[in-house]
Amino acid sequence: MKEPQLRVGIMYEPKISFTLNGIYILQQNGEEYTGKQTASYINDKIAFDGLVDEELIFYPKFYEEGSFDLFDVTIGIKFHWERKEDQRFKGALHFICEDEKLTAINVLSLEDYLVSVISSEMSATSSMELLKAHAIISRSWLIAQVIKGAELKKSETNYQSIAETDEEYIRWYDREDHVNFDVCADDHCQRYQGITKQSTKLVVDAIEATRGLVLTSEGEVCDARFSKCCGGVAETFENVWEPENHKYLQAVIDNPKIPAGYDMNLENEEAAVKWIRTSPEAFCNTTDKEILSQVLNDYDQETMDFYRWEVSYTQGEISELIERKTGKEFGQIIDLIPVERGESGRLIKLKILGTKRSLVIGKELEIRKVLSESHLYSSEFVVDRVGEENGIPAKFILKGAGWGHGVGLCQIGAAVMGANGYSHKEILLHYFKGASLEKRY
Known part of the structure; x- marks a missing residue:
């Protein structure tokens, strides 16, 4: 080649x-x-x-x-x-x-x-x-x-x-x-x-x-994805993009060992809620500015709450935002209901329940687009309804984890691994399980 x-x-x-x-x-x-x-x-x-x-x-x-x-x-x-x-x-x-x-x-x-x-x-x-x-x-x-x-x-x-x-x-x-x-x-x-x-x-x-060196799986060059911060667990490919399974793009716990006290079946709502509302140890759970500066350029460093984050909307803000982003009239928003989560806890499907209509949306980037002027940091979040009156919340608070789609290599996690003495091969095989390194030219 x-x-x-x-x-x-x-x-x-x-x-x-x-x-x-x-x-x-x-x-x-x-x-x-x-x-x-x-x-x-x-x-x-x-x-x-x-x-x-x-x-x-x-x-x-x-x-x-x-x-x-x-x-x-x-x-x-x-x-x-x-x-x-x-x-x-x-x-x-x-x-x-x-x-x-x-x-x-x-x-x-x-x-x-x-x-x-x-x-x-x-x-x-x-x-x-x-x-x-x-x-x-x-x-x-x-x-x-x-x-x-x-x-x-x-x-x-x-x-x-x-x-x-x-x-x-x-x-x-x-x-x-x-x-x-x-x-x-x-x-x-x-x-x-x-x-x-x-x-x-x-x-x-x-x-x-590394000239000409690529990751391969079963003889094929890997579709090697990466994002800024996986939030503690990397997501599987098919939960974010087309329904195609890649052996090397599976859920990966971003930790040398399973964090104590957690049920890691994050497709389960109760387990996901505990995971997102707390701050378990992970390679990408760091506030070390020297390490973060390796991955985050000047404008990226405007974002420092990437591992766990929070955004809030008033009823007026969220109902207007959702109508504008979807082009559909929901009326007042009653609830945002998790329908399906991936193995990292990211939402694959979310039900928007309004006074005039309801709709299930997905996948992760569509959810992030609809619930933000730009993009939510990730689709891994839980929802708090505040100030409910006659079944209508006055405010929604989204508490979330990670920055980006979370598939493949976690850039902040990889930076921490590099700073802790891991080799590039160890970093790659941590995130791309079962892959091989092969020189193609």
Whole structure:
């Protein structure tokens, strides 16, 4: 296998300004360009320098020397810390038309992409063993996505991620958002901010030391997922995404031993309630700022209550929020009722009971979207109804655990393991049970 070339979707706007640093050649006319440029969407075509075409491909005359800047790139799309940044990228720049906008796609080699991802996902000053572990899972996930995308194209089947009846709305979010490139640049895929984030020799060394190394299971490259904080137990893949079992993405207790005094059958409501309302020992249960700074960038450190958290809504706030997010009129909200939990205690299905209607929603990200202006930290929560009058609560308090979907590697747990002397192989095999390490190129 050769090192793959990747297509990464960066931004989506009707008009995109960019600067070419070094000499770039436009494939459509063979001309050389450098400096500040602008491309615009016009009637399903791209207007640039007197050209009107369906796509534009700028590639650097000298790959190692060329880079380009994109301005006002939105990062953290629909997350609580969403903001805009100017970003710089290595490799080629490809513009296409999608949804009456331009899509800017960065085309570059996989290993160059990883240098940025590791520096964007976490601090470039993290421990070497954590960086090696993250390089391997990021590389594995990416190759698995490229393979999966190619298989979906070949099969020509319509990828389904919504199941809807009058009583239920179940949706998961994975492949359907981008069919014209391999991955997006935001947290929906892997956080990628080009060469904007300052990398270090440590990151480059970690990637070089693991070059071509991936996690495999039964000969296939693992779809190696990760999230910020599992809340003490990692979740199984099929409870978050499509109903497909992966042997290496199962529930994992993020602790060398089972915490004393807990029933770990967290699909059981009583066991889940005790687990979420308390703070059991786990690798990811840490307040060590030095360790957390390895995983949490500046804007991530605005969030420090990730292991156990709490949000509250008045009756007016929650009824308005749910109606706006679902597009359905529930009236006043009477209750939020757990219907089904996964093995980590995360809600897979939640029943919203209102005075005008009720509906069961899922999976975890849909629940997080409906109950927050951006996203709840996770779907692992319990609900307290406060100030009930005539069966209608005045307030809802959600007490929760973890940050993210919780499947696969827990970044904060892995950072603690690295700080405690675990090797990258030990970290990986803790979270991906039964997987193997294999060099593919």
